[in-house]
Amino acid sequence: MKTGVMICGHGSRSQSAVDEFRLLAEKLPPYLxxxxxxxxxxxxxxxxxxxxxxxxxxxxxxxxxxxxxxxLLAAMHAKNDIPTVLNTYAAEHGIDITYGRELGVDAKxxxxxxxxxxxxxxxxxxxxxxxxxHETCLVVIGRxxxxxxxxxNVSKIARMLxxxxxxxxxxxxxxxxxxxxVEPCLTHVARLPYxxxxxxxxxxxxxxxxxxxxxxxxxxxxxxxxxxxxKAPYLGDHPKVLETFAERLTEQLGEAPPPTCxxxxxxxxxxxxxxxxxxxxxxxxxxxxxxxxxxPGSNVADCRLCDDFCTGLCRLVDQTPAQPVGHxxxxxxxxxxxxxxGNVHFHGHSHNHGHSHNHGHNHGHDHDHDHHHAPYPHADHxxxxxxxxxxxxx
Numbered sequence: 001m002k003t004g005v006m007i008c009g010h011g012s013r014s015q016s017a018v019d020e021f022r023l024l025a026e027k028l029p030p031y032l033x034x035x036x037x038x039x040x041x042x043x044x045x046x047x048x049x050x051x052x053x054x055x056x057x058x059x060x061x062x063x064x065x066x067x068x069x070x071x072l073l074a075a076m077h078a079k080n081d082i083p084t085v086l087n088t089y090a091a092e093h094g095i096d097i098t099y100g101r102e103l104g105v106d107a108k109x110x111x112x113x114x115x116x117x118x119x120x121x122x123x124x125x126x127x128x129x130x131x132x133x134h135e136t137c138l139v140v141i142g143r144x145x146x147x148x149x150x151x152x153n154v155s156k157i158a159r160m161l162x163x164x165x166x167x168x169x170x171x172x173x174x175x176x177x178x179x180x181x182v183e184p185c186l187t188h189v190a191r192l193p194y195x196x197x198x199x200x201x202x203x204x205x206x207x208x209x210x211x212x213x214x215x216x217x218x219x220x221x222x223x224x225x226x227x228x229x230x231k232a233p234y235l236g237d238h239p240k241v242l243e244t245f246a247e248r249l250t251e252q253l254g255e256a257p258p259p260t261c262x263x264x265x266x267x268x269x270x271x272x273x274x275x276x277x278x279x280x281x282x283x284x285x286x287x288x289x290x291x292x293x294x295x296p297g298s299n300v301a302d303c304r305l306c307d308d309f310c311t312g313l314c315r316l317v318d319q320t321p322a323q324p325v326g327h328x329x330x331x332x333x334x335x336x337x338x339x340x341x342g343n344v345h346f347h348g349h350s351h352n353h354g355h356s357h358n359h360g361h362n363h364g365h366d367h368d369h370d371h372h373h374a375p376y377p378h379a380d381h382x383x384x385x386x387x388x389x390x391x392x393x394x
Contacts, residue, residue: 004037004062005249006097008050008082009070011042017207018046021070024204024237024245031246037062040070043081050085058095068100068248072109072204072235073153075145078102100248101258103241105153110160112240117161117200120232124196128228137194138167141182141201141213144174146374151178157202168194175201175209176312179384182213183311183391186220190227200232204241208310210234215309276374311391 007028009021025040032038037060041053057065067086069078083099090097103109117138125131138161142154155172162170169192173185180188189197201213214231221229235241251257269277305313378384 001063002037002061003033003035004039004057004060004065005032006050006053006057006065006067006086007038007040007070007245008067008086009040009042009046010077011044011046012205012207013045014207014211017205018042020205020236021046024070024242027237028242028245031242032249043077043085050082051089054086054089054093054095054097058093063096065095065097066100066249066252067097068245069102070204070245072103072202073142073145073150074102074104075147075150079147098252098257100252103244103248105156105160106244108240108244108247109235110157110164112235112238113157113161113200113202114165115238115240116233116235117165117198120198120200120230124198124228124230131196131228132168133166134168135194136167136196136198137169137171137189137192138162138165139171139173139185139189139197139199141173141175141185141199141203143203143209144177144181146177154202161200167198175212177385179378179381179387181312181384181387182216183220184383184387186216190220190224194227196228196230198230198232201234203234205236206234211309212312215311279374306391311388312385313388313391 005028007021007025012018012021021042022040025038029036029038037057039053039056041048041050043050054065067082069082071078086097086099089095121136138158140154140158140161142151142157145151151174154174158170158172161167171185171189173180173182175182186197186199199213199217201210203210217229217231221227303310303314305311380386
């Protein structure tokens with residue numbers, strides 16, 4: 001049986017992020033059996049989309065496809081959106097597609113993160129002189145999701161880096177959706193008695209959210225010049241990242257593949273998210289699929305809300321029902337959602353359809369449903385998205 005590999009990326013408005021993802025996929029073959037075919041695709045914004053990569057593999061004669069989310073942690077994109085695309089394609093073409101784990105909390109990923117942090121420390125020591133780690137605060141910034149499972153794993157990774165490397169203190173922030181966001185997190189850190197702050201984005205690639213993290217770091221640093229603010233590089237195509245991707249693919253062929261999403265809010269009643277047990281597994285990204293890196297939100301220069309970098313203010317909505325602000329203000333009214341990528345998305349439709357699903361995410365139901373997202377229960381948290389209000393242009 002000829003085997004194909006499908007790396008399923010999120011996609012970005014940033015061309016540099018799209019290019020970096022493609023480069024990672026191109027570097028993966030030496031870590032896998034030589035006779036495996038490899039392709040990739042994106043869930044939204046960028047091209048090629050996932051189904052194009054699947055078409056390529058099928059046209060090369062692949063009878064079995066091993067797919068993995070090209071993502072660090074599993075939230076809605078990895079748990080719902082990508083499996084929906086894969087399930088639909090498998091049913092349409094009668095091809096065997098299995099779906100593996102996200103990169104997750106893994107010793108190899110921690111090694112890659114620690115090396116990126118050490119690179120930043122070494123560069124800072126060379127420029128400014130050494131500062132003991134006990135006098136340094138580490139700040140780990142995750143992507144942020146409406147899923148406490150993914151957010152909690154960022155905190156676990158941060159704790160393991162903190163304890164493993166011996167920093168004096170550690171704080172965790174997020175680039176969107178949840179709390180605390182980058183600016184309130186760094187403002188809090190500035191009140192602590194540390195001489196140096198290492199800001200580490202736990203991200204795979206560059207893009208709008210990396211710009212946001214570094215932009216807020218510069219902004220807070222300008223108000224607290226007595227502290228050394230060091231911007232660590234993101235993970236990128238670190239060899240340990242590639243090794244982990246390869247493991248997520250090959251482990252699918254084992255007798256007992258590791259389970260996915262042990263504390264998934266769609267399977268288990270998680271504190272604060274109990275209402276989402278058994279939620280439909282569906283993708284909401286067809287409306288931005290393949291738009292490319294020039295999609296709305298990619299050009300800060302044309303934004304009436306932001307100056308030097310995307311602050312995420314466009315994710316907020318006015319008090320009027322379903323009325324957006326920012327990059328999407330010109331769109332018609334409808335149902336607006338934040339997908340955690342720095343912008344608001346519009347759903348001007350509702351439809352019912354019966355379905356069942358697999359790929360390790362069977363929520364145990366099959367029923368008609370409206371196309372919607374469950375509301376994030378802490379959307380009004382003052383350290384969350386609402387904190388972006390103070391960044392609006394005057």
